[in-house]
Amino acid sequence: EADIYQTPRYLVIGTGKKITLECSQTMGHDKMYWYQQDPGMELHLIHYSYGVNSTEKGDLSSESTVSRIRTEHFPLTLESARPSHTSQYLCASSRNRGSYEQYFGPGTRLTVT
Amino acid sequence: SQQGEEDPQALSIQEGENATMNCSYKTSINNLQWYRQNSGRGLVHLILIRSNEREKHSGRLRVTLDTSKKSSSLLITASRAADTASYFCAWGYNDMRFGAGTRLTVKP
Numbered sequence: 001e002a003d004i005y006q007t008p009r010y011l012v013i014g015t016g017k018k019i020t021l022e023c024s025q026t027m028g029h030d031k032m033y034w035y036q037q038d039p040g041m042e043l044h045l046i047h048y049s050y051g052v053n054s055t056e057k058g059d060l061s062s063e064s065t066v067s068r069i070r071t072e073h074f075p076l077t078l079e080s081a082r083p084s085h086t087s088q089y090l091c092a093s094s095r096n097r098g099s100y101e102q103y104f105g106p107g108t109r110l111t112v113t
Numbered sequence: 114s115q116q117g118e119e120d121p122q123a124l125s126i127q128e129g130e131n132a133t134m135n136c137s138y139k140t141s142i143n144n145l146q147w148y149r150q151n152s153g154r155g156l157v158h159l160i161l162i163r164s165n166e167r168e169k170h171s172g173r174l175r176v177t178l179d180t181s182k183k184s185s186s187l188l189i190t191a192s193r194a195a196d197t198a199s200y201f202c203a204w205g206y207n208d209m210r211f212g213a214g215t216r217l218t219v220k221p
Contacts, residue, residue, distance in 0.1 A: 004155075033209065040199070043156075043211040050207070058208060090155055100144060102209065104155030 003027050006091050006105035013081055014113055021076045021108045023091030029103070030096035032074040036060055037088045037107075046089075049074055051096070081112045119202060119212040127220050132189045134215040136202030137182075143206060145178055145185050150199045150214070159187075159200075194221045 004025040013019055023032065030051040035043040045058030047066040055066050063085070065077050074093075078085055088109050092102040117138040126132055138145070144163045148156040162169045162178045162185065169176045175188040189196055196219045202212040 031207070035211075040214070040216065042213040043201070045208055045210070048208060056207070088153075092156075100206065100209075101146065101158040101161060102148075102156070102203075104148075104157070106155050107153070109153070 004091065004093055004103050004105040006089075006108050008108060009106060010109050010111075012111045012113065015082055017081050019078050019081055019110070021078075021089050021091075021110070023074045023076070023105060024072050025074075025093045025103070025105075026072060027093060027095075027103065028071065029093035030071065031094045032068070033092045033094075033102065034058075034064075034066060034074070034076045035090040035092065037090055039088070043090065047076065081110075083112045085112050086110060117202065117204070117210065117212040119200075119215050121215060122213070123216045123218070125218040125220065126192055128192060128194055130192055130219075132192050132196070132217055132219070134187045134200050134217070136185045136187070136212050138185075138202070138204050138210070138212070139183065140204070140210075142180070142204045144204070145176075146203045147174075147176060147185075147187050148201045148203060148211075150201065152198075156201065189217075192217075192219045194219050 007022045033048040034046040037043045046060045049068040091105040094102045146161045147159045150156045173190045178185045199214045201214045
C-alpha cells in the first residue's frame with residue numbers, strides 16, 4: 001500500500017458550498033497530482049505540482065484551486081460546489097527523478113446536491 | 114477520448130484464459146505505463162515500458178510497445194478472478210494522461 005492519504009473518503013454537500021479535499025503523502029515525493037474520474041471513465045488531470053510553491057493547471061482546472069505549502073500536503077479547493085462536480089477525486093504523487101510511477105490515494109467520492 | 118483510446122472497453126473471460134488489452138496514444142512519449150484500478154479505489158502501478166523498449170515482462174504481465182503506431186498492449190496470462198478490475202494505460206511526464214480503460218471481468 002502506498003503512503004498517500006485522502007480525506008474525506010466520502011462527502012455529500014449542497015450547491016454553493018466551499019469545500020477542500022485533503023491529500024497527504026509521507027514518501028517525500030516532489031510531484032503531486034489531482035485527477036477527476038467519473039465512474040468507469042478515464043482520469044482527467046485537474047492540477048499538478050513539481051514541489052513546494054509550485055502549482056500547474058491541468059485540463060479541468062478552471063473551477064478549483066490548489067496550494068503546495070509543504071511537500072507532503074496538496075489540498076484541492078472548490079470555491080462553489082455545483083452538481084457537475086459530483087465525481088471521484090484522486091490524488092497521486094511521484095518521485096521527481098527516475099521512474100515516473102505514480103502512487104495513488106484511495107480517492108474522495110464527492111456528491112453535490 | 115481526446116487523450117487516447119483503449120480497447121476493448123470491456124472484456125469478460127474465464128479463469129485460466131489470457132486477457133489482452135490495447136492502448137493507443139496521441140503524443141510522443143518517454144515511457145508508457147499500465148495501471149490497475151479495483152472498483153471505487155485508487156490506481157495501482159503495474160508496469161512501465163520505456164520508449165526504446167519493445168517488450169517487457171513482469172510475472173504474468175507482458176507489455177508491448179510500438180512507437181511507430183503509437184500503441185501498446187497488455188497481456189495477462191492465466192487470469193484469475195482476482196484480476197477483475199479496470200486497466201488503464203498512461204503516458205506523459207509532468208502532465209500524465211490516461212486512456213479510457215478496459216474493464217476486465219474474470220469469471221471463476
